[in-house]
Amino acid sequence: MQETRGPLTGIRVLDLTRVLAGPTCTQMLGDLGAEIIKIERPEAGDDTRGFAPPFIPNTKESAYFVGVNRNKKSVTVDIAKPEGQALVLKLLEHCDILAENFKVGALAKYGLGYEQLKAKFPKLIYCSITGFGQTGPYAPRPGYDALIQAMGGVMSLTGEPNGSPQKVGVPVADLFAGLYGCIGILAALNHRNATGEGQQIDIGMLDTHVAWLANQGMNYLATGENPPRLGNQHPNIAPYQEFPSKDGYIILAVGNDPTFERFCKAFGQEHLLSDPRFATNAIRVQNRQLVTDTLTPVMKSKTTAEWIEALEALKIGCGPINTLEQVFADPHVKARNMVLEMPHPTGETVKVIANPVKLSATPPTYRSAPPVLGQHTAEVLGGLLGLGEAEIAGLKEKGIT
Template sequence: MTNTSTKNGIADSTGDAKIENTGPLAGLKVFDLTRVLAGPTCVQMLADLGADVIKIEKPGAGDDTRSFAPPFMPGTKESAYFVGVNRNKRSVTLDISKPEGQSLARELIGKCDILVENFKVGALTKYGLGYEQLHALFPGLIYCSITGFGQTGPYAPRPGYDSLMQAMGGIMSLTGEPDGLPQKVGVPVADIFAGLYGCIGVLAALRYKERTGRGQQIDIGMLDANVAWLANQGMNFLATGENPPRLGNQHPNIVPYQVFPTADGYMVLSIGNDPTFVRFCKNFGLDDMPEDVRFSTNAARVANRDLVTKTLAPVLKSQTTDWWVERLEVLKIGCGPINTLSQVFADPQVIARNMVVEMKHSSGPEVQVIANPVRLSDTPVSYRAAPPVLGQHTSEVMESWLGLSEVACAELHAKGVI
């Protein structure tokens, strides 16, 4: 079963809430106390996989990212930032700083399987919504906390921000030109990875709950996540005790694996092993290079990376990017252009994979969102509902989940509780 059609390379969702939910998490309910990016990324993944999510937002204000604009999505008052990580969720406005709001929150949580939050450590305890407090009431509840530094350690009380984590977690020391400033990655990867690690933790906790009936807390620190994905560079340091230098667009362990200028722009050349290097050299007039001890093995090329770059650069500069891509693909040698975003979203592979989805927004127009990359053969991701306007589903949830009347909802709204 599919829930989208394709129009000009863009997958189209009607936005109809009646779209069949075939996701593997269908039937699970999530109480979403997150905002900005790390938490919403985690919860959107759960929602895309079928979970029924109620996103709790402060009345009159909502998620901070609703005001992270311009740009706004065309025809709406919603920021592009907010729309990017809040589909398949229902917005419920609820003031948890008020006793009545806390009571309603606990009633709603009692009907949920999962709670995800990214408040500062201890902040929810003063509202009676901390992990220990809720675990005593609902021992099966899975409670995922995403914070800057985790629940323990000397930095636990500090707020966390993406650029701060990129700085403290080491990735900025590795990114940028050797003689330039440290650079952050161009998108908030520390937030995104923390959200994805949080989702993985929730899925593991669900499996444990299936076996035991017990819930637990998932403690995700953004700094921890940032350290975890240092990958080969982190391991290079642990192996040598030496801080890896910034190499610009070069790879620390493989040469040549980098950006090269071409006759009309730039391209990436990725030669991952010695046979591929030989194949490249033999086809482009560099027959002597593989026989030279300075270049014959990857280890030798890493030791002589500047000379490799100096030798190859004039060759690659002699032809256009398209010329190189066409010939290197035939030879099964890794390469590619450096695309702008307009080129990315026009790329035939991106179009073929339906990586943009159109959804009917409650404001009226269709909005484009970036698709979920997880492809499940039997339980596909469903695009059931566009990101909501603030408080769009408050009355619906209060009435259907808690049995409150319209009059009761109106009274709570007048008090500023919902």
């Protein structure tokens, strides 16, 4: 395993997260060098250990769990029991950050809420990721990715114009919440370095979802009109969409008027340049159906590969619509080392998707594969807390670890 120091080497995180949003956050911290102590329920563990099939080949580990839990130490503790709560408090004496994604108020029942801890641990950075944040009328509600995509508006924007609303094919509400949580933690660490003061980070999945509505959210704020579903078309640029080719589909992204002029001159469409309905991007957006109908037979005249070769030569944005098999076989994806193999404690080698953050001086490190349940319980309780073998065995017998 890599031993390279990362920018967060020396930072220790007590990870009380599970499923996806929280583990995404803590895996990013782990990739950047932080030591992550992942607290899991005895016997059951993180819910995603059971989100299968598929399993990693020749193991009982779910692909879902393995995807967001590398660089973590698995320690089993039943925080519902007083002895388990006492262990967590002892661990916090050695930690810089607590990350959690329990329902609002749930950890307070165990004496582990932020208000209960901040006096004893004034330097603690406490990151809470929930569906709706710590305040507001929806705060007590549970948060689920599809629910947040629906309530946050993105489903109203996604899908064919005459079809039903669609969610994005990956759980973006969870992922964005985890990444915003990581950003908040990094900012809080910088603040603590300057002042010695910890703080709570309140991440609501609905908040982060609203934040990344981006140009579509701004389109609404500017006009007061709900943006329509446009399928694969762009709300502010035309043509910028998928077209059928001779043998499949292709994305054509004409980002400005000079690019549209190059396209027309190169592919026998010069007459469009004198047609006022195609004169500028703003006018083409107003006439998007005409643009689509006019260019569709043109795009059907070549195969996807032929179009990509011709368009790339003219520096016109284009690309195939890849399956995941094609994505992971893509030479650029391979050149960027976006898949890596790690030796797993089961004895197998597991493939995982690499961290996309490329740092020139302190790149992400891949020190340990996602752990099996409870793999590091004895190591952490013995090494960090100084418990003896008999004490650790006694905790296990009582179902605390």
